[in-house]
Amino acid sequence: MKNWLFGLVTLLISQAFVQASTAFSDANVIKTEETIAIEAAINHYFHGSAYSDKTRLQQAFHRQARLYLEKADMAYWELPASDYINLYKAENQGKFNGRIGRILNIDIEGTLATVKAEILMPARQQRYIDMLLLKKLDGVWQILSKSAVGKASHYNGKRILFILSSAHFHGDSALPAGVSFSEIVNAYDEFSKAGFSVDFVSPQGGALPLAYIDTSEQKHKQYLYDRDFMYAIGHTMKPEQIVAKDYRAVHYVGGSNAMYGVADHPQLQKISMEIYEQHGGLISAVCHGTAGIAHLRLKNGEYLVKGRRISGSPDEYELQDRPYFKQFPFLITKTIEERGGTFLYSPRNTPHIEIDGRIITGQNQLSSAGVAKAMVALLNQEATKQP
Numbered sequence: 001m002k003n004w005l006f007g008l009v010t011l012l013i014s015q016a017f018v019q020a021s022t023a024f025s026d027a028n029v030i031k032t033e034e035t036i037a038i039e040a041a042i043n044h045y046f047h048g049s050a051y052s053d054k055t056r057l058q059q060a061f062h063r064q065a066r067l068y069l070e071k072a073d074m075a076y077w078e079l080p081a082s083d084y085i086n087l088y089k090a091e092n093q094g095k096f097n098g099r100i101g102r103i104l105n106i107d108i109e110g111t112l113a114t115v116k117a118e119i120l121m122p123a124r125q126q127r128y129i130d131m132l133l134l135k136k137l138d139g140v141w142q143i144l145s146k147s148a149v150g151k152a153s154h155y156n157g158k159r160i161l162f163i164l165s166s167a168h169f170h171g172d173s174a175l176p177a178g179v180s181f182s183e184i185v186n187a188y189d190e191f192s193k194a195g196f197s198v199d200f201v202s203p204q205g206g207a208l209p210l211a212y213i214d215t216s217e218q219k220h221k222q223y224l225y226d227r228d229f230m231y232a233i234g235h236t237m238k239p240e241q242i243v244a245k246d247y248r249a250v251h252y253v254g255g256s257n258a259m260y261g262v263a264d265h266p267q268l269q270k271i272s273m274e275i276y277e278q279h280g281g282l283i284s285a286v287c288h289g290t291a292g293i294a295h296l297r298l299k300n301g302e303y304l305v306k307g308r309r310i311s312g313s314p315d316e317y318e319l320q321d322r323p324y325f326k327q328f329p330f331l332i333t334k335t336i337e338e339r340g341g342t343f344l345y346s347p348r349n350t351p352h353i354e355i356d357g358r359i360i361t362g363q364n365q366l367s368s369a370g371v372a373k374a375m376v377a378l379l380n381q382e383a384t385k386q387p
Helices: 002-051 052-061 083-088 181-192 218-224 229-232 266-278 287-293 324-328 334-338 365-385
Strands: 061-071 073-080 100-111 113-122 125-138 140-152 159-163 197-202 247-252 281-284 353-356 359-362
Touching: 002 052, 002 113, 002 140, 002 181, 052 061, 052 140, 061 083, 061 125, 073 083, 073 365, 083 247, 100 229, 113 218, 125 229, 125 281, 140 365, 159 334, 181 197, 181 218, 181 266, 197 229, 247 266, 247 287, 247 365, 266 281, 266 287, 281 365, 287 334, 287 359, 353 365
Parallel strands: 061 140, 159 197, 159 247, 247 281, 281 359
Antiparallel strands: 061 073, 100 113, 113 125, 125 140, 353 359
């Protein structure tokens, strides 16, 4: 009785999040143009401050903008935008100074917007949080004010790309499907603790359909109420926004919806293989996320999984008499084995991780943290070998 009730509650939560995510995604469409324009203004600031490009900074800031900062001997340092821009010397233009910027969240109200941004300076072990106020004037978004606070940081500036499905349903059915929240947060938490930044991409971009959320689970609750984290998975990037060379690894997240729209997506395939083959990065997957790597091919035409030890959600553990299973476009175990891979797994509800060179895979959500830890260890090991 207890298991049946828990299953029903989980299904209802999943359906609620599917509906909420769909509504959220529809709302994002209305704001797309404004969001893109705001992001463009912030990217002028990111680039200008990272490469001493005064032209880009002048595009970012309104001419009467004010900045409220702090420095070693002053807890409160106010200066006009013109003075701030002049801090960047012409002789340094085009030279990267180590500043890495990222938008954490955007809130838009008509012609007014607030942006929370992160500035990492790994060489100095510093992290700054910028709070920016923007206004749309004469059709252009510009920064009216900026305040910042900084503190010591362990973030190293290296980035991991999470690949997730946008599918809200199983195939063409009305059966709800979603991304496993556990698999997102368990891996994300390990990467964050190790100093890596995480970005999210999905075939359609925007809000993700989420499943298997348990607010009695401490880590679920921690991230469910983390505004910056939830903004990120509510505003995933589209494949065309991704620059592959910026990432050290890709991580395919599971949940039953991972069977749809990811494995056969040509842009996502190209991103993963560029990271792996051209930039020496890692490819990883967990549970149904392993479906995402089943079709990947090397430059020589061979499948990535050929001759590799691979784990994921085994076909044998699917409820093959249920309607959802009939929607699957292919089977994970069967496909991996047909393409020359060795598919390995353990008893139900136990973690299982396979590390085969730069390919790391896990059986289920209990394996997510372990896969992330193995990736961190390998990435740190490679970093020590670099001159």
